[in-house]
Amino acid sequence: MLRRTIKKQSTQFFSLLALSIAALGLTHSGISQANDQGANCGVAGLSVCPQPFDKTLPDPHNMLTWNQATRVVGFRNTYRLYEGDVFSTQGAKPSPLMPASSPLPAIDYAMNGKHYSIDNYIANQSVTGLLILKDGKIAYEYYGKGNSENTLWTSRSVAKSVVSVLVGVAIKEGKINSVDDKITRYIPELKGTAWQEVTLHQLLQHTSGVVWDENYASSDSDFSHMTQCEAKPAPYDCVLNLVKSVKRKPGVKPGEVWSYNTGGAWLVGRVLENATGMTLAKYLESRIWSRYGMQQDGVWHALVKDKVDMGGHGFNATLRDWGRFGQFVLSGGQLPSGEKILPDDWIARSTHWTTAKGSVTPSAPNGQYGYQWWYSAPAPDANAEPKKTATSEQTFWALGIYGQTIAINPAERLVMVQWSTWQNAETPSSLYDEQALFVNAVSEALHGK
Template identity: 50%
Template structure:
């Protein structure tokens, strides 16, 4: 009944959604109630249903217009507190792959980077906008948004909306009581060790993720995705906690649980607990399956480059606000980087584990050879938020360093030996250069 009620509410909004999709960027901006309109205002947008097969130019336009290609909930900025700027020349920094040396300029080109910002000790020391992007561009996170949801789980735990990470999800979201998800815990969803079958293959048109993408481009996405994720045909393939398997389906469940536990959409949670109290500079938009009712737990966070960086600072500062209030549990940052030891998370490339509380461990792979610098960022505790096609936030609390990146990598999920390796090497070089 709960699913049907939400679906009917969403269906009533479909007409306005169609208008928003067809409108110009300016009309979409004002319809959403954004305080300022994102730039550039691209006129022709690629088809949302083809997101996984867009070309490079389409990805640039699509990723910076995601906020108006779907229904969305706005998270409003309060009193902006822009970061101080103390720019440094990083052009001489370099890294090596297969004994070939590449500079920062090479890195930007080789990795299709459309935005890069480096924040050291709370100051912007480097910023780059490419492909026509600007400080007002709202770029989409893809799965980097999972790390934002993880952080909101932390705020809900701190505030008592969630009693324990070891609670079953059905305690907060009864629709899952008699499903394969019913006995899975919040902690297991955070670590992606639910054991529930889910095919995340971005290259397979029949995969669960491809079907999810199709649902998002169609009518009544909440009902469509709910049916996909919660189908009686979905079975366990491993005991909960035993095997790591990346799952946007599980992340969707986690987002839904958070909304039910708090009584707020993801956008409202973000606005109230982080965006306004931490002084973000611009409004953002969260991809919604039903405006004002349900936002997407697996992705869909759209914000400016500086605000991506400020979110990284919020996490790095362990959720401490400018007024001294702490929004995250005391041990949250440590728990996020206690990489799960479940099967498939521990690999020859990452023998200490690959994944934490919806954060990645993207240090230089142990198996990589003929690369430099191998060290720079604090490998054991640096948190990486990663979205397909190269959306990155790297947070090194020990060095007070945050690096954020927008990209349009040629592949959605390249191996650790490709673009993720170059990112870890370049970010190491930046960390080393800023220590001098």
């Protein structure tokens, strides 16, 4: 995800392609039709059929150029558009998410001299799901565009933060020796490539120095090529060859320059899978999903079913289970049993922002990226309030294109989850400003509650 540190990309490419494919409709012939009763959930092994179960699905080849209505259908059915590995609750009893004792107070934030409410926020952000947890209780919950409590919504790059947490679990278990290990220790086929000298620490912080074009508005970017690979019948070799083929930026050593890189994030997942001998889905299931009290099975996008999952994105779960995952992170990695499965300092290390060139900006003077978690704050010149709260500097973010979000403020014991279908992947940048302003306003409204 490029974020506001890169110049706003032209949306002309999106508009032209969206118009050109509009006549194609939403049909994707490669998806079998299933009945509404859930006899076939589209993925073998799901214990509950997600709803709504849309019968007509979009073509994944066109994911970056779907219009907003198409994106709603595509994002809640992404688990069916690709091969998937289920991460199951294993029948465990869900941990309760009880309603808060009092309703969410009125929310007020300001941008460009205008004041906005929570209803304005939902409209401005094209929100299709919103969950606010305070002290682990539901202060606010909203579903839009036909989504429901058992909709599986796709994470986009929020999955990177999930993988980062799993890396911490693997380090505590001794399956990964250290973030200072070179990644070739776990992925030997990268020897002799641009990735050869990169450590896991640098890979997690996206400071590999390897050139990767993440431009979502270009049909010829590396990210776009990866999207096309994923939609092919045998995606693994295509993605691997793409990621291995990129070059090092001339004169740039690992650790010197920050540049957001989904190809590198996929390699973080490969490090984890090779170190643990499990897919991302299976490791998530065995360590967290079946032990924390999640309410429903989820699906992780697989490049090779039961062998290789997509570490850069591809996590699909319910809104409340996104929230429960946020609660798990807020706790520092503690299960309901009291067992701590993350290193004591893992969250602090994960949110220690890199100051490599490109990470420090006027909005993020101490850096904006850690171990696949973001620092996010309104632009300093934004005519907006509340720009800060007493604890807003402690908020950290899992962010995915088109507005997917988990925001966590440990000091306020606050977790916010957002599903959205922005018109464009990341523009305008004021949408990110608005997210930060909204979380600050929620934090102020709930402070001391």
